[in-house]
Amino acid sequence: MDTDDDFMSNVSSEEEDMMPDDSDNDLSGDDDFDFDDEPDPDIDMQQDFGQKKKAAYDITFKVYQPQDIQKQQDDLIKEVNMILDINKEEAAILLRHFRWNKERLIEDYMEKPSQVLEAAGLSESSAEAPRLKSIPGFVCDICCEDEEGLQSFALKCGHRYCVDCYRQYLAQKIVEEGEAARIQCPSDDCNLIIDARSLDLLVTQDLTDRYHKLLNRTYVEDRDSLKWCPAPDCQNVVECGIKKKDLTRIVPTVACLCSMRFCFGCPNEDHQPAPCDLVKKWLKKCADDSETANWISANTKECPKCNSTIEKNGGCNHMTCRKCKHEFCWMCMGLWSEHGTSWYNCNRFEEKSGTEARDAQAKSRVSLERYLHYYNRYANHEQSARLDKEMYLKTEKKMVQLQKESGMSWIEVQYLNSASQALQTCRRTLMWTYAFAFYLARNNLTEIFEDNQKDLEMAVESLSEMFEKPVQELADSKLKVDIMDKTSYCNKRRVILLDDTAQNLAEGRWTFNVEFTNPTPISNTKGSSSRR
Amino acid sequence: MSASKRLTKELADCTTNSPPGMHISLPDDSNLFKWHVILDGPAGTVYAGGRFGVVVQLHENYPFRSPTVTFATRIYHPNVTNDNLGNICLSVLKPENWKPAVKLVSVLEAVRNLLVEPQPDDPLEARIADEYKNDRKEFEKNARAYVAQYAKGAVNWEKAEAGAAAAAGGATTSTTTNTTSAR
Ligand SMILES: [Zn+2]
Ligand SMILES: [Zn+2]
Ligand SMILES: [Zn+2]
Ligand SMILES: [Zn+2]
Ligand SMILES: [Zn+2]
Ligand SMILES: [Zn+2]
Numbered sequence: 001m002d003t004d005d006d007f008m009s010n011v012s013s014e015e016e017d018m019m020p021d022d023s024d025n026d027l028s029g030d031d032d033f034d035f036d037d038e039p040d041p042d043i044d045m046q047q048d049f050g051q052k053k054k055a056a057y058d059i060t061f062k063v064y065q066p067q068d069i070q071k072q073q074d075d076l077i078k079e080v081n082m083i084l085d086i087n088k089e090e091a092a093i094l095l096r097h098f099r100w101n102k103e104r105l106i107e108d109y110m111e112k113p114s115q116v117l118e119a120a121g122l123s124e125s126s127a128e129a130p131r132l133k134s135i136p137g138f139v140c141d142i143c144c145e146d147e148e149g150l151q152s153f154a155l156k157c158g159h160r161y162c163v164d165c166y167r168q169y170l171a172q173k174i175v176e177e178g179e180a181a182r183i184q185c186p187s188d189d190c191n192l193i194i195d196a197r198s199l200d201l202l203v204t205q206d207l208t209d210r211y212h213k214l215l216n217r218t219y220v221e222d223r224d225s226l227k228w229c230p231a232p233d234c235q236n237v238v239e240c241g242i243k244k245k246d247l248t249r250i251v252p253t254v255a256c257l258c259s260m261r262f263c264f265g266c267p268n269e270d271h272q273p274a275p276c277d278l279v280k281k282w283l284k285k286c287a288d289d290s291e292t293a294n295w296i297s298a299n300t301k302e303c304p305k306c307n308s309t310i311e312k313n314g315g316c317n318h319m320t321c322r323k324c325k326h327e328f329c330w331m332c333m334g335l336w337s338e339h340g341t342s343w344y345n346c347n348r349f350e351e352k353s354g355t356e357a358r359d360a361q362a363k364s365r366v367s368l369e370r371y372l373h374y375y376n377r378y379a380n381h382e383q384s385a386r387l388d389k390e391m392y393l394k395t396e397k398k399m400v401q402l403q404k405e406s407g408m409s410w411i412e413v414q415y416l417n418s419a420s421q422a423l424q425t426c427r428r429t430l431m432w433t434y435a436f437a438f439y440l441a442r443n444n445l446t447e448i449f450e451d452n453q454k455d456l457e458m459a460v461e462s463l464s465e466m467f468e469k470p471v472q473e474l475a476d477s478k479l480k481v482d483i484m485d486k487t488s489y490c491n492k493r494r495v496i497l498l499d500d501t502a503q504n505l506a507e508g509r510w511t512f513n514v515e516f517t518n519p520t521p522i523s524n525t526k527g528s529s530s531r532r
Numbered sequence: 533m534s535a536s537k538r539l540t541k542e543l544a545d546c547t548t549n550s551p552p553g554m555h556i557s558l559p560d561d562s563n564l565f566k567w568h569v570i571l572d573g574p575a576g577t578v579y580a581g582g583r584f585g586v587v588v589q590l591h592e593n594y595p596f597r598s599p600t601v602t603f604a605t606r607i608y609h610p611n612v613t614n615d616n617l618g619n620i621c622l623s624v625l626k627p628e629n630w631k632p633a634v635k636l637v638s639v640l641e642a643v644r645n646l647l648v649e650p651q652p653d654d655p656l657e658a659r660i661a662d663e664y665k666n667d668r669k670e671f672e673k674n675a676r677a678y679v680a681q682y683a684k685g686a687v688n689w690e691k692a693e694a695g696a697a698a699a700a701g702g703a704t705t706s707t708t709t710n711t712t713s714a715r
Binding site: 172 | 535537540593628632633
């Protein structure tokens with residue numbers, strides 16, 4: 001298989017990053033994590049790919065699985081436990097209080113231990129391991145029970161309550177309020193924090209699991225260099241050292257092991273080549289203008305020749321009317337035959353000039369038309385990507401069918417999978433090229449960009465068309481070769497476009513028709529409701 | 533139910549040793565989860581001479597869930613909504629601050645203390661808070677007028693509870709209430 005085939009789909013995460021390489025996973029030096037001490041997010045990921053040289057749009061990142069996240073915390077806790085000679089539960093509470101900045105914790109603790117302990121919700125008096133007790137004559141101040149042999153528990157502060165009340169209190173905090181790192185002693189005006197060991201002693205396994213999950217969440221959310229994978233069922237975490245100020249120069253797309261590709265700089269999915277700030281502006285504009293633009297993204301259009309309604313059901317833009325067999329382009333409604341030879345009037349918006357533009361009304365119409373031009377293509381690729389995804393689900397079925405009919409092995413039909421992946425990824429890139437282009441001021445770089453965009457778009461449409469052929473035709477070995485070639489070509493064109501755009505972005509060579517707003521702070525907080 | 537024993541004790545403590553300026557009763561003797569409190573306007577404040585009905589509604593998970601405390605009597609105050617709902621902004625009642633060891637009597641004392649010392653920096657009624665900070669004379673005049681109009685004589689619990697029920701019941705009704713009071 002051509003190595004280029006899988007170039008884009010595995011980006012840099014799967015192989016190298018996930019090797020349980022201890023030297024690489026060593027988080028002991030907090031410098032490794034400090035947002036501002038991080039070396040520039042340049043590219044050292046591609047070494048293992050040998051001949052492949054680093055691409056300008058690649059950034060360094062790592063994917064961690066839940067157990068890695070646990071281990072990182074355990075290691076830090078162990079280290080602080082040894083250096084400061086405090087027990088692990090206290091070390092954990094202190095680290096959380098210092099948002100896992102180990103250096104600052106140690107420094108502050110050495111200087112003024114009692115203030116640090118107090119502020120973090122710990123008491124100084126060292127004590128025995130936590131355990132349940134039954135004390136004669138004890139009355140629980142919460143439930144007022146006083147029966148003989150009532151099991152009770154107290155933190156170091158000595159505020160003692162019955163086990164039942166403690167359990168209900170902890171369940172309320174953990175389950176109902178989603179709190180873990182800062183659960184205090186139930187006593188009024190006591191800010192002592194309940195440690196993990198005491199908690200384990202008091203509650204049932206399911207609550208303990210929930211509690212540790214919540215603690216992991218605060219660990220990730222407390223660190224700027226970590227971010228949850230936004231895929232709905234994924235528990236992985238991505239680490240990336242991208243800085244806020246870099247976001248005007250680089251588009252930090254990362255890829256999770258679950259194949260989710262998302263932006264580390266903002267809450268969106270992969271949006272290369274458009275920088276985060278433009279994406280934000282674009283999405284806002286689309287939301288504001290959605291009513292004017294809505295009709296464009298509709299799923300049906302009328303045949304330009306016979307006016308019968310045509311529904312788009314695949315990702316391909318080459319439409320053939322069932323009734324009159326008229327062939328046209330879904331995007332521009334122009335004749336498809338013209339697209340074939342004189343590529344490509346479809347991706348470029350010619351600015352209207354002269355007299356028309358002088359008239360204020362015409363001017364606003366031009367600006368709306370200009371927006372609609374880009375929005376139309378953006379929305380079209382977005383929709384096609386969705387349809388391609390549906391197609392992908394059918395692909396599996398197709399492949400099984402194909403195996404039966406052609407006698408090909410599972411491995412031999414993987415090319416359809418690769419084609420489907422390529423279509424989705426390339427469409428996503430194309431979609432964002434239109435948002436990007438909307439904000440580009442015209443110059444000779446823009447021409448090159450549009451040429452690259454056109455090349456990729458052409459390749460994608462033609463692959464999309466092949467991909468939707470009936471299974472009988474797909475079994476043809478000539479078509480298989482064509483699909484494989486086209487897949488590889490699409491991926492190559494995408495890399496070229498992204499590389500070129502990213503390089504110009506990094507060097508500040510693009511001229512935009514809008515100002516960048518101050519780099520938005522990286523928010524790695526995953527909505528708490530979605531994570532529970 | 534674990535809350536019953538605690539509530540019985542709390543109520544007994546309150547009746548035998550009634551906190552100053554408060555009269556506590558149960559509207560329904562068989563239901564420990566709803567208290568009626570009549571709060572005397574603290575002496576030396578603009579609320580002096582008024583009698584304020586306060587409803588304490590307890591969640592079935594009390595004391596692990598915080599109580600809901602509302603004014604049944606209209607009151608002109610930065611931290612109480614200026615409507616028939618009488619919602620109160622009190623930090624001790626917020627879920628993240630609530631502690632199960634806190635007794636109702638100290639919650640009620642905190643409410644009373646709010647009448648002595650309004651907290652205009654954490655307001656529910658921004659306009660009243662503003663007035664409290666910048667035009668104290670006007671604030672005092674308005675607060676006294678409310679006392680004279682609403683807080684004299686017997687507390688009308690039914691009316692207050694009808695307002696609260698309407699607010700809980702449907703948005704339409706509560707909007708009407710709000711518009712009426714705003715005009
Ligand atoms: Zn305590
Ligand atoms: Zn108890
Ligand atoms: Zn993932
Ligand atoms: Zn972004
Ligand atoms: Zn037709
Ligand atoms: Zn076209």
